[in-house]
Amino acid sequence: MLSVEMYPSLALGPQRIGDCFYREREAPAHMPLYPPTCDVAAKALPPRLLAPPPVPNEPVTKTQKDEVKMDLENAFLWKQFSSVGTEMIITKKGRRMFPGLRLKLSGLNPSLRYILLLDIVPVDNSRYRFQGGGWQAVGGAEARLPDRVFIHPDSPATGAHWQSRTISFHFAKLTNNTLDSQGHIILHSLHRYQPRVHVIEARDVLRWGGGQHSFVFPETQFITVTAYQNNKITELKINANPFAKGFREDGMNMNCDPCDSTELLTQPTSTSSTDLQALALASLPPLPDPSCGYRPQEASYRDTLVPEQQLDLGQAFMASQMSDISISMANGMQDTPGSEVANSIIERWVCVMFDTMGEAAYTSSFPAAQANSSSFPSAPLPQSSSSFPSLPISDPSDTSDPQPSISPIDYPSILSSSPTLSSSTTTTPSLQQTSFTFPTPPPSNSSSPQSLLPSSSSSSSPSANTYHTIPETIRPHATTDASFPAPPSACQTGLQDQISAHSLLTQPSQPLQGQPVTSGNNSPSDQSSAAFIYPNILPPNPDPAPAAAHPHPNQNQLLAPNLPCSLPTHGAATSFAFPSVPPHMQNLSFSNVSPTPSLAAAFPPSSFTHPSSSLPHPPFQPSSCLAVPSSFQQSVSSTPTAHPQNLPNPSASSSYPPVELGGIPQFNPPAPYRPEMVLHHPSLLPQLDPSLPSSTPPPALYPAFPSYPLRLCQDPHSSLSIPFRHLYRQHQHGHAHPQGSYMMDMSTRPMF
């Protein structure tokens, strides 16, 4: 089982959230500085502070927030890699991602502060092997590793800050070292992952956990490797990565700054990314199908707003903490015991937040993912020629590309609600629905009129209103994986692409996802046969039916409920135990949650099941569920209706009772330093495998993962200066860190 022994790093102070912050500049050699721990606060933290704010009795309808839109600026580059089958090197010391995630945010409230998180979740429950020029699933995935979240160094920062520059997560590193103590994101080699970005409001020091938006860019899926398998990928990396310049035959120098976490936007579009892409692409073969050309820059995924959670921590507390955090807070820092408490509280809050986030992630990210992935293979839309997959993009400057580019598809936000924890003060229920805008239309998608595409970058883009959805569903295995490279059978026209949110919701129910996987198909042999051919090899028009017919071997297992929280099948739904979480915390934001329909929509069962997570965790209650009110759970679990088909209109779906957010006055300007933080949180581990039926608990491929209850442990290192700490999933029995560090204590997790 997972335990501290197994993951020593988990117990390390640095791992903690607070520790996650470090100042890049200050640290020599880019070594993360782990400030002193701030555990003391925890000890000092008065119980009352720990207690979550009371849940508002009545959800207040919250005005729809501005739609938050996120664009993947270097989507073009990602697309290039995706078309070949993106591979990411992981090393023991940690390896940066390339391409990195370069994002542009819009729709944020300039005055509010937001935290940006990056997490990487497995796409399916398979292990891959590069064979015959493609990636094939060759077996079950390995036991899931501690989940870590990378918090953007600039976090928290104002909406104006985020929107004024290109946001890059290049600092995030991937490692295969399960004992990693550097806070890197731990992944298994030869597994397929999907990065996700979460935007969380931090309205004020006292109240964090406002609306949450999660974004998934299907083209950013990748397979982890310790050495590149596909020469094409190597070529792309060498051509596009400045650090690999030495390997270029032509010595082409790419103009890009790999190190900028955020790039100030002097222009509407980040030139650097564009230039980079252009340069990188220059050497690349042209895309076969221009008609399907999509404009990464313009494309944007729209997230769904996650229920807001508020924690009313208390100003004094928050102020002190924030100051300590070195996050410049307007309120100034008070060096008082309160600060310590604040830290602890924050950590606690983070745990909770992530729990809720997890849900959010499910809602937003999954849907998107589904849509996306599905779009490739099973996209309902007509167009089709999906040349997308393996075709290289010829025109580096796709922006300039005269050819019709596919307008970004806006996916209806699956779930947008901001259930606010009712703080003592006001609670405004806010449901927000945002649509997902898929930056990259299904790969092969046909050209959609540009006009249709709202440029994500432009704040003015009206896209917010439109919920365009791509009816595609993601399939974890074989054909479904197509999301990645797979050539979509059809290209979407912008108009066509625009699908009502409702349709989006319903789509999940479509054949692919909805269809239950038969156990018979699960045989290992089947797996190999059904092997998903990573990128190119996918059949032009993957037939959903076949996919269903040849589910990944693991699928059976995958059958587990999509949502961790929705594990009712396991019977866990109601039984969640969150030792560390106060009861009311659990109920926090969701008390008002509207009935299932919305939830179901948000979390289509089929679409979310992640084999690894879901399967193994029978009883498991993801921490993500932590914040979920019982009602929510019930809805989810009880709502088999979750099937998209049954789902009500998306708009309706966003029925979460809004949690009220306190308006925090001012966050100080972003801290000068670049703190990085990695969190372990179960909640953020949604399952990307849509195809799995939620209703039936899958047979366990792996020993079931027990639940991951959140547990706060005291950490001797208290560093008031650091607001956040890494949260680790720890075995429930997890030994409290000797030093008493706070950790996410995940309930027992079997070690394999």
Place this chain on the structure above:
DNA sequence: TCGTCTGGCACTTTTGAATGGC
């Protein structure tokens, strides 16, 4: 034997300190 992983290597970029000039 095969597949995978690891560490070292050469190369490049980035960063910060040191230096010099104004």
Place this chain on the structure above:
DNA sequence: AGCCATTCAAAAGTGCCAGACG
């Protein structure tokens, strides 16, 4: 003394390769 620009060395990132491991 302060500011700015330039230079240099160290650190870090990159892919390649040979060897080790299971």
